[in-house]
Amino acid sequence: MDLSLPTRPSPPAAHPAARPLLGPTWFAAVMGTGIVANAAATLPRTFPGLRAAATVVWAGAGILLVVLAARYLRQRAIRSHAADPVMAQFFGAPPMALLTVGAGALLLGKDVIGLDVAVGVDWVLWLTGTALGLVTACTVPYLMVTRHRFAPDAAFGGWLMPVVPPMVSAATGALLVPHTPAGQPRLTLLLGCYAMLGLGLIATLLVLAMIYGRLVHHEVPTGATVPTVWIGLGALGQSVTALGALASVAPGALPAPYARGTAVLALLGGIVVWGFAMLWLALATGLTVRTIRAGLPFAPTWWSFIFPVGACVTATGTLATRTGSAPLGWTTAALYTALVFAWLVVAGRSLRHTTQHVRRPAGQVVDRQRRAHDDERDRRRSHTVERASGPVQERPVPRAHRRDHAMDPHSGIRAAIEEHWRASERGDIDAEHAVYAQDAVLDYPQSGERFRGRAAISAQRGGHAADRHFALRRIVGGGDLWVSECVITYDGVPTVSVSVMEFAGGHVVHETQYFADPFAAPESRAALAERMPGRGVGEA
Structure with missing residues (x-):
């Protein structure tokens, strides 16, 4: 709903x-x-x-x-x-x-x-x-x-x-x-x-x-x-x-x-x-x-x-x-x-x-909001990546993954998915769900929930009191199977979402969506890891 x-x-x-x-x-x-x-x-x-x-x-x-x-x-x-x-x-x-x-x-x-x-x-x-x-x-x-x-x-x-x-x-x-x-008075009330x-x-x-x-x-x-x-x-x-x-x-x-x-x-x-x-x-x-x-x-x-x-x-x-x-x-x-x-x-x-839906301790929320604020600031900037040939200015990831639709045989589906996420960002409920078939199914494997029908999918995606933003990272796929990676922020607190969409007749008939919280990188792996250019979400 x-x-x-x-x-x-x-x-x-x-x-x-x-x-x-x-x-x-x-x-x-x-x-x-x-x-x-x-x-x-x-x-x-x-x-x-x-x-x-x-x-x-x-x-x-x-x-x-x-x-x-x-x-x-x-x-x-x-x-x-x-x-x-x-x-x-x-x-x-x-x-x-x-x-x-x-x-x-x-x-x-x-x-x-x-x-x-x-x-x-x-x-x-x-x-x-x-x-x-x-x-x-x-x-x-x-x-x-x-x-x-x-x-x-x-x-x-x-x-x-x-x-x-x-x-x-x-x-x-x-x-x-x-x-x-x-x-x-009594007559008025009765009538x-x-x-x-x-x-x-x-x-x-x-x-x-x-x-x-x-x-x-x-x-x-x-x-x-x-x-x-x-x-x-x-x-x-x-x-x-x-x-x-x-x-x-x-x-x-x-x-x-x-x-x-x-x-x-x-x-x-x-x-x-x-x-x-x-x-x-x-x-x-x-x-x-x-x-x-x-x-x-x-x-x-x-x-x-x-x-x-x-x-x-x-x-x-x-x-x-x-x-x-x-x-x-x-x-x-x-x-x-x-x-x-x-x-x-x-x-x-x-x-x-x-x-089953109790809130987390407030301290965790404040800490995540602080980290998310810094990450959102970094994400909105262009990132400088150190490579062997020297520093290279890299554009934000969504722009890097764009294709020339004129050369893409699946440009119609890709454009529909992109519009779906743009509509999510601007709060257009009709445009957001136009990509779904009337009898589409949405699954949340982490909670075990399944929603049948476009109306139910639209209803359960109810508004949040939080200020939300959708940062599309990339869309990959072909034929009838497409995957989107998106970072959704709630009052600056990020969640990584991966959406697997199955198409038929140009509309989504089955979507499986996963959500994951960012986490701080442990010091024990610091010597082995490097910063993901433009892709970090939750570093402290």
């Missing part, structure tokens, strides 16, 4: 100094954790100890929200994330995280912090999340139309993320209707929630049509893209939940005939949408099982399993409560059991992923 963006990152474990950039996708962890708690509070039937456990989970979601928000804002990466056509979709996750935690304050937190404080917390988080959600719902589609460029098979579940937040605002805003002054429900639901149906067309007419999605198919289930579930929640509070704001109409809409409209949601659940389950058999590597998109299932739980529970249907009640319990199990699995994998 991503996925945040427009320049080429190393795998998190491959670079000792640059922290992996936190993308907005990780706010889905707050959404998923929060929905596990909130869904427990809305089950048609409860169990001993369930509410207390759910309150603890809600508190954990709140803490996680604070940590992620502080870390994300400190990165100042919003602009770079907005420039990426994949990562920009996930700007919908932070607003929904705020709304989910805010709703939990009223559903569960009031038992701990008191009703008045809970209402205040929910108002702050709801207003903030709603404002951000509406901005996202308007801005991201605008960027998709005016700035981003997409291939015919680019549609994926992440396209739903920008348009779902208004529906979440509608569902969670219903909790605040009884706590709003009667009269025009505003219905308007946001319409905004999100109709936009969701449009996007689902595009996603279904992509699934039918193009290759089956693979890898980390597959979990995003579940987002469709979450969007549909949220609409049913919102219809039921708003109908429950409508009598306090609308005249009786209209209030009864909202109840009819919540039941009949809700059951119709729920039926379609079950179809999407079956489709998503089938694609997921198929992908698990082939290998499903962990990615932040795994959290796409959790919130959608939670939304399906609340939707089914809403219909069960409104109709008194025993089968719907049993279905709610079964879905909630699956939700808790899935949450435990994804949370465990996320913790494991996090512990």
Whole structure:
């Protein structure tokens, strides 16, 4: 994935100094954790100890929200994330995280912090999340139309993320209707929630049509893209939940005939949408099982399993409560059991992923930055090399390896690779990945990660908070196999990258990329070694 963006990152474990950039996708962890708690509070039937456990989970979601928000804002990466056509979709996750935690304050937190404080917390988080959600719902589609460029098979579940937040605002805003002054304020809130429900639901149906067309007419999605198919289930579930929640509070704001109409809409409209949601659940389950058999590597998109299932739980529970249907009640319990199990699995994998990407000690970073600064200064100068015939002025290596393209039968491929690295340097995400086939595969052998598809490759190369530069050393190869050697610096800290690209039809179909840190030359070899002209990276 991503996925945040427009320049080429190393795998998190491959670079000792640059922290992996936190993308907005990780706010889905707050959404998923929060929905596990909130869904427990809305089950048609409860169990001993369930509410207390759910309150603890809600508190954990709140803490996680604070940590992620502080870390994300400190990165100042919003602009770079907005420039990426994949990562920009996930700007919908932070607003929904705020709304989910805010709703939990009223559903569960009031038992701990008191009703008045809970209402205040929910108002702050709801207003903030709603404002951000509406901005996202308007801005991201605008960027998709005016700035981003997409291939015919680019549609994926992440396209739903920008348009779902208004529906979440509608569902969670219903909790605040009884706590709003009667009269025009309460009526305005209720009607505003219905308007946001319409905004999100109709936009969701449009996007689902595009996603279904992509699934039918193009290759089956693979890898980390597959979990995003579940987002469709979450969007549909949220609409049913919102219809039921708003109908429950409508009598306090609308005249009786209209209030009864909202109840009819919540039941009949809700059951119709729920039926379609079950179809999407079956489709998503089938694609997921198929992908698990082939290998499903962990990615932040795994959290796409959790919130959608939670939304399906609340939707089914809403219909069960409104109709008194025993089968719907049993279905709610079964879905909630699956939700808790899935949450435990994804949370465990996320913790494991996090512990594998801990930062190195700060002292190592400072030392490497100092050495890298000196090396970068030397690299940018012309180098004088002592030879038997006397000093010879040598040009920088990339220039020395250029060929006359008019005489090179593979000049087209070489030019495409050179443009790939130039685009990486200038931060042009589209140009950087134009060299890849739609179904290209990228491997990081050192971390064991594999990314399938141009969209996944582009997303996982999310932007870094560090100032990055790409110094291409050389390109060698012929036919369908080409190797690039490049030095990537993160805030002046260098990493040597070797990229092995396999071509077919003029595009990269398989890339294997290795990363290596510079190291100081030991004194024991000093008498045997000489300085590599223009090629040193990490000498002290």
